[in-house]
Amino acid sequence: MIIKVLGAAGSEVPGHNCPAFLVDGKFLLDAGTVAVALNILEERTLRWILLSHAHLDHIKGIPFLLDNLVSRGTGTTVTVLGGEDVLGDLRNNIFNDRIWPDFTRIPSPEEPSLRFKAIDPGRPLGIDGYTITMEKVDHTVPAYGYIVEDPGKTAIAYTGDTGPTDRFWRRMAEHDVKMLITETSFPNRMEKLALASRHLTPALLGKEIGKMSPPPQRIRIMHLKPQFVQEIESEIRALGHDNIGFLKDGELIRI
């Protein structure tokens, strides 16, 4: 599996983009940064998007991606997959012909540039040779993580945004996950805000790792608020786990 980090930050400032990870050139885990980070070929070969939740920093690349595909007349359809409630938020609040056009009818209802496909939590779904398992995490809005197994049976896990959680780690333990991508948004001194907004700090991440049986060989952290990057990174290093690293925008990861 090859993962291209289009964005790994918990907000947007110059040099730090919102979360989106291109896997094998075929699909995205979240879509906070798309059109500004993909070349035309990548844009055309992208076929599906797994969404963790409907917060703007995870979806805001989709409207411009679709606009580009239709403007270029590529004739391609992008299928956005996720929880029924997450997709409902996109339908009702973004692609509602007010905030943005309803691309499920553009260029035509028969061959649209956008399709939605709801996934049931816990029920594996086969797509393009990959097996996708979605499971609930704990965030302020409906939110789901994913376990993605490629055709060669290599598996990764992606939590999206989450505070302390249990169900997802139990689901992850059913798979031989080589790499986990999860979040740490705030430094330890902001634990109260982290818990209220259902995010993690380095200390909270340490407790979550303690729940994993066993933790994956590689853990990669995203969604750091750009203002606190150095503080969060040094607090995570202080946890003393030698399998934790930080995702950087533009990075390519081979698993």
Ligand SMILES: [Zn+2]
């Ligand atoms: Zn969020």
Ligand SMILES: [Zn+2]
């Ligand atoms: Zn977020």
